Amino acid sequence: MDDELLARFDSLERRVRELEDHVALYQLMMGYGPAVDAGESELAAARWTPSGVYDAQVGAWEGREAIAGMVEGEMHQSIIRGGSAHVTAMPYVVIDGDRAVATAYAQLCRAAGDDFRLWRVTATRWEFARTVDGWRVQRRVNRLLDGDPEAQALLREGVTEGRTRNG
Amino acid sequence: MDDELLARFDSLERRVRELEDHVALYQLMMGYGPAVDAGESELAAARWTPSGVYDAQVGAWEGREAIAGMVEGEMHQSIIRGGSAHVTAMPYVVIDGDRAVATAYAQLCRAAGDDFRLWRVTATRWEFARTVDGWRVQRRVNRLLDGDPEAQALLREGVTEGRTRNG
Amino acid sequence: MDDELLARFDSLERRVRELEDHVALYQLMMGYGPAVDAGESELAAARWTPSGVYDAQVGAWEGREAIAGMVEGEMHQSIIRGGSAHVTAMPYVVIDGDRAVATAYAQLCRAAGDDFRLWRVTATRWEFARTVDGWRVQRRVNRLLDGDPEAQALLREGVTEGRTRNG
Numbered sequence: 001m002d003d004e005l006l007a008r009f010d011s012l013e014r015r016v017r018e019l020e021d022h023v024a025l026y027q028l029m030m031g032y033g034p035a036v037d038a039g040e041s042e043l044a045a046a047r048w049t050p051s052g053v054y055d056a057q058v059g060a061w062e063g064r065e066a067i068a069g070m071v072e073g074e075m076h077q078s079i080i081r082g083g084s085a086h087v088t089a090m091p092y093v094v095i096d097g098d099r100a101v102a103t104a105y106a107q108l109c110r111a112a113g114d115d116f117r118l119w120r121v122t123a124t125r126w127e128f129a130r131t132v133d134g135w136r137v138q139r140r141v142n143r144l145l146d147g148d149p150e151a152q153a154l155l156r157e158g159v160t161e162g163r164t165r166n167g
Numbered sequence: 168m169d170d171e172l173l174a175r176f177d178s179l180e181r182r183v184r185e186l187e188d189h190v191a192l193y194q195l196m197m198g199y200g201p202a203v204d205a206g207e208s209e210l211a212a213a214r215w216t217p218s219g220v221y222d223a224q225v226g227a228w229e230g231r232e233a234i235a236g237m238v239e240g241e242m243h244q245s246i247i248r249g250g251s252a253h254v255t256a257m258p259y260v261v262i263d264g265d266r267a268v269a270t271a272y273a274q275l276c277r278a279a280g281d282d283f284r285l286w287r288v289t290a291t292r293w294e295f296a297r298t299v300d301g302w303r304v305q306r307r308v309n310r311l312l313d314g315d316p317e318a319q320a321l322l323r324e325g326v327t328e329g330r331t332r333n334g
Numbered sequence: 335m336d337d338e339l340l341a342r343f344d345s346l347e348r349r350v351r352e353l354e355d356h357v358a359l360y361q362l363m364m365g366y367g368p369a370v371d372a373g374e375s376e377l378a379a380a381r382w383t384p385s386g387v388y389d390a391q392v393g394a395w396e397g398r399e400a401i402a403g404m405v406e407g408e409m410h411q412s413i414i415r416g417g418s419a420h421v422t423a424m425p426y427v428v429i430d431g432d433r434a435v436a437t438a439y440a441q442l443c444r445a446a447g448d449d450f451r452l453w454r455v456t457a458t459r460w461e462f463a464r465t466v467d468g469w470r471v472q473r474r475v476n477r478l479l480d481g482d483p484e485a486q487a488l489l490r491e492g493v494t495e496g497r498t499r500n501g
Contacts, residue, residue, distance in 0.1 A: 019353050030259040034322035083313035085288045087272045090257040090424040092364040105421045109288045111313040116285040118450040121419045121443045146417035146445040155368035186353050197426040201489035250480035252455045254439045257424040276455045278480040283452040
């Protein structure tokens with residue numbers, strides 16, 4: 001195999017790895033909702049690094065035990081008993097080596113009579129680290145999209161980052 | 168080409184095939200909503216295998232003819248006449264050779280005066296088979312997220328499967 | 335490297351390029367909502383080609399300056415001040431060389447007291463061109479899903495195209 005072909009091959013391997021990163025991050029994010037709506041606290045918490053942070057505005061938790069505790073807590077349990085869907089929309093993702101950031105809308109839908117209420121719609125920012133076990137969440141931040149400038153800043157930061165890194 | 172490089176090449180081909188599987192399953196799922204909201208009954212039904220099952224809780228249909236008949240039926244036609252969006256959220260997907268399972272939220276939005284109602288929000292499970300014509304749905308199950316333990320079990324099964332197979 | 339292997343390699347490169355196209359189109363679409371909800375008018379408009387068109391039914395704009403002007407305009411500014419989420423659902427995508435078409439649902443959620451209203455749910459069609467700067471939107475069309483046959487036609491066109499090209 002000549003050098004030019006070898007370079008093409010190396011480049012192809014790198015490109016495939018980046019595509020796999022995208023899919024792995026999609027999976028990490030899309031498993032969160034089903035885990036918390038099913039009350040699977042450990043499975044939800046395992047998406048974070050051991051010292052990962054979840055700042056959900058209505059509360060903030062650090063470490064897997066605390067995050068699992070939130071899922072097991074009365075507030076969350078009462079929400080899922082009544083019927084809930086923690087829907088994460090398809091994210092905007094920027095990967096930079098062993099770090100990545102995703103920006104996505106989240107909708108918390110709750111059963112309400114013959115319909116569902118769109119109870120909370122938030123801007124969410126997910127900061128990931130590549131670990132020996134694969135991608136994990138280091139920090140997730142939610143901000144309610146009720147006109148709060150902080151929620152807008154979160155969205156701005158996410159897409160501006162993309163512009164810088166992705167050209 | 169030496170053996171080591173050949174092994175890398177084979178591995179790369181396998182990885183690309185798995186990425187293509189993810190995209191193909193995304194496409195199969197995301198074409199469902201537009202097909203049923205446009206009343207394209209055959210196009211909707213063609214996403215299933217010939218003997219595929221659609222268990223939508225409000226009814227269950229086996230085979231493409233039955234699924235197409237549901238789309239052509241008065242209940243569905245009346246929903247789409249009034250204005251509807253069968254939105255499937257980005258799924259959590261586990262691929263295992265020629266089988267795959269996706270877990271996703273579905274929202275059925277209906278026009279209601281100046282707004283839209285979030286009429287049904289369901290947990291959906293899609294079981295796929297790879298056929299000579301590509302991936303097809305063998306069985307799809309919807310369960311309303313109104314606190315029903317069966318809906319929670321469906322979500323749990325989906326993400327637990329992922330844990331076992333994906334580590 | 336023998337000819338057969340070289341052919342496999344070329345084919346693999348083409349397949350990786352198509353997967354990258356899918357991810358690039360996902361990114362282009364998913365950055366739109368965060369940009370407009372944050373009021374980042376130029377970042378939103380830069381997703382279009384210089385002469386790109388945005389036909390949103392409530393108005394139509396041609397060229398980046400006009401699209402940015404819509405974002406800066408009083409109607410849009412008043413929507414985002416009150417709290418909004420322009421959520422684009424995962425799309426159905428058909429790629430054909432340097433052209434692509436995506437069909438997706440869009441939900442415009444607005445803060446309303448303790449809940450959010452699902453204000454507008456639309457069928458959206460995005461026509462893309464591959465440019466020297468990557469994929470850009472040439473034309474985007476939104477149609478409200480209130481039973482309007484034009485909205486249904488837009489969905490039908492999107493999934494029928496897929497059938498023809500994807501088999």
